Amino acid sequence: MIKVYLVDDQTLVRQGIRSLLELSEQVIVSGEAAGGQQALADLVAAEAATQPQVILMDIRMPGLSGIDTLAQLRAAGVNVPVMMLTTFDDHSSVMAALQQGASGYVLKDVALETLVEAITHVAGGGRWIQPAVTERMLQGLQQVETEFSSADQPEPLSDKELAVLRLMASGLSNREIASALFKSEGTVKNQVSTIMAKLGVRDRTRAVLKALETGWI
Numbered sequence: 001m002i003k004v005y006l007v008d009d010q011t012l013v014r015q016g017i018r019s020l021l022e023l024s025e026q027v028i029v030s031g032e033a034a035g036g037q038q039a040l041a042d043l044v045a046a047e048a049a050t051q052p053q054v055i056l057m058d059i060r061m062p063g064l065s066g067i068d069t070l071a072q073l074r075a076a077g078v079n080v081p082v083m084m085l086t087t088f089d090d091h092s093s094v095m096a097a098l099q100q101g102a103s104g105y106v107l108k109d110v111a112l113e114t115l116v117e118a119i120t121h122v123a124g125g126g127r128w129i130q131p132a133v134t135e136r137m138l139q140g141l142q143q144v145e146t147e148f149s150s151a152d153q154p155e156p157l158s159d160k161e162l163a164v165l166r167l168m169a170s171g172l173s174n175r176e177i178a179s180a181l182f183k184s185e186g187t188v189k190n191q192v193s194t195i196m197a198k199l200g201v202r203d204r205t206r207a208v209l210k211a212l213e214t215g216w217i
Contacts, residue, residue, distance in 0.1 A: 002123045003030035005052035007039045007069065008085060009061045013108060017056070017085075017115075024116045036064030036072075044076045051080055053123045059084040059093045059105070067097050074101060081122045098205050104128025104171065126171040129208055154210065155198040162216060164191045169208045 004027055008014040014032055021027045030052050033039035043051070055073075059066040070082050081103040086094050094105050103122045106115055118128040157165065167177045174192060178185040196202065199210045 001028045002026060002054060002119055003028055003052040004119060005030060005039070005043065005055045005080075006032040007036065007055065007057035007061075007066070008032075009035050009058060013058070013085075020112050020115065023112055026116055027119055035061055036066070036069035039069055040064075040072055040076070043073060043078050043080070051078070053080065054103075054119050055080050055082045056106075056119070057082055057084060059086045059097055065093075067093065067100055070097065070100050070102060081125075083118060083122050083128060095209065098129070098209060101203075101205070121171055125173055126176070127205065127208075128171050129169055129205075154200060154214065157195060157198060157216070161191055161195050161198075164188060165195055165207065165211055165216065168192065168195075168204055169211065 004021065006014055006017055006029055008017070011034070014034070018029050018032065021029055030050075031042060033042060039055075039057070043055070057066045057069065061069075064072075066082075066084055073080070073082070082101075084094065084097045084102050084105040085108050086105050087108060097105065104118060104127050106118050106128065110118075122128055163181060164177055167180060172180065174188045175185050177183075178188045181188070192204065192207075196204070196207050199207050201207050201210055
């Protein structure tokens with residue numbers, strides 16, 4: 001069973017997601033909070049054995065937002081994967097959260113099957129970033145401050161590197177990419193490093209964001 005910690009200031013939403021997850025045999029809600037401060041108090045104080053495997057957190061909350069809570073969790077050494085709960089039109093916040101290290105996002109009206117699949121994928125070390133990003137999300141890229149200049153054109157990627165990049169955007173790990181492309185995990189790891197170097201970024205999420213901005217995926 002995958003232990004999930006819920007963070008949402010709206011009681012009905014939080015209870016609804018808990019009730020939804022209780023229908024699954026793969027996931028258990030191990031705790032919940034009505035805001036960022038409570039989540040910080042619970043998770044920072046928790047010992048490693050009692051930490052959840054995934055944090056499912058509302059991206060917009062009064063007081064301490066989901067993005068700010070994520071940043072403070074990381075600063076406190078809590079490295080549990082965080083998946084953001086969002087709405088369809090909150091594209092700029094989603095991009096900001098991904099840049100802060102969120103492992104992905106799901107819409108608040110997500111179906112149980114998709115939610116469990118996303119949680120399972122993130123718990124296994126993957127990222128839940130949908131390959132078919134909506135036009136609204138792409139427009140949001142232009143509104144979010146990034147650590148690279150959008151005017152800078154990255155070094156072109158080879159066809160093999162683009163294939164790896166597209167699978168990265170689907171949230172696959174190096175091992176999963178290696179299996180899909182019939183390569184060794186070491187080869188994929190080297191290609192991922194080369195891709196990030198060419199794009200001028202330091203992690204996989206920023207590589208995907210940069211590729212989206214340039215229209216490569």
